[in-house]
Amino acid sequence: MKKKFIAVLLTVLSVSLILAGCSQKTTEIKIGGVGPVSGEAATFGQSTKEGYELAVEEWNKAGGLLGNQIKLIFQDDKGDPTEAATVWTKLISQDKVVAIVGTVMSKCSLAGAPISQANKVPMISPTSTNPKVTEVGEFIFRACFIDPFQGTVGAKFAYENLNARTAACIFDVGNDYTKGLSEFFRDKFIELGGEIVAFEAHATGATDFKAQLTKIIAAKPDVIYISDYYNDVALIAKQARELGYTGPLVGGDGWDSPDLVKIGGKAVENGYFTNHFSKDDPSPQVQEFVRKYEAKFGKTPDALAALAYDAMVIMLDAIKRAGSTDPEKIRAALAATNIQVVSGMISFDKNRNPIKSAVIIAIKDGQQVYQTTVNP
Ligand code: PHE
Secondary structure, eight states: OHHHHHHHHHHHHHHHHHHHHHHHHTOEEEEEEEEOSSSTTHHHHHHHHHHHHHHHHHHHHTTOBTTBEEEEEEEEOTTOHHHHHHHHHIIIIISOOSEEEOOSSHHHHHHHHHHHHHHTOOEEESSOOOTHHHHTOTTEEESSOOHHHHHHHHHHIIIIISOOSEEEEEEETTOHHHHHHHHHHHHHHHHTTOEEEEEEEEOTTOOOOHHHHHHHHHTOOSEEEEOSOHHHHHHHHHHHHHTTOOSOEEEOGGGOSHHHHHHHGGGGTTEEEEESOOTTOOOHHHHHHHHHHHHHHSSOOOHHHHHHHHHHHHHHHHHHHHTSOOHHHHHHHHHTOOEEETTEEEOBOTTSOBOOOEEEEEEETTEEEEEEEEOO
16 A cells, blocks of 8 residues: 555656656747838848747757747738837737847837837847937847948948949938938048039838939939838839939948849849848858858848848847846846857947948849958
């Protein structure tokens, strides 16, 4: 009788130990991931989502985070600030994520950041380059350079490499990123000794840019700077060529999409843009990433995929060093970041922005061709 009792007791004990073991293993740390997989720039979100997934998959295979598996909860902000605010609130209040990696467009990160800041949920944007994003507060970081630098690189390239002495800008007046970037380009181009002969705004969602382009072309610029996202860039380029402009087009990271050439075709030839990453960079980090991404997704990564991967790794590394999911500890660990990621060496300045180099890419025969790397 006693023996039987002990046997039963042992069985109960071992079953509960196994159960406890299982539930330990299935404990998760939830991380929010945000990007626009629909809307005006859907290729941005697709690449971004893939970058997040690759990083999380690798970390989980290598044992997870603080003894837990990482659960990525991805949300589509649709490239719309109102939608971004909604998904930020959902991730924080309903899903109870410990941190948010996102989002792509500055205008959407600017809608999410105050919600992260107010709730003390650390956030890192992979690709939002407008300076105002990290100014929201000490819980907000980014994995990319900012637009004053990007605009400077574009202006110097136009002035020194393309020998332009006059330039015109066209931008989306309802978008913090495109408006800001045109302004930074303009200021630097003037500082270098150039002249801005036209500075033309268009409305968000516009598809006919002929009025602005007619004015621009009449002013005979040596170069047109287009600080829009790829869909608008392709349309503006087509209409500029139709109106007879044959000169160079220059722009920023918003050009980076396989759809730029698909939509723009020949019109985007003689185009150049500043970016965060080139798949042709021979650095071992870049080549290793390109290989892993191609193996998983069957296509070459763009800058959005690389920076999404980097931003996720920066956040996971910070949580690991924090040794805890306490928001204040994660924030402090993020601020102390010092790691090599795909797009470079990351450490943050006092405004939580990393100092990074830019690459210049040319569109030649429908391909993105790496030109040069520009250091800050
Ligand atoms: N920098 C853009 C923004 O702030 C987003 C972007 C980054 C788009 C990289 C394409 C590539 O809105």
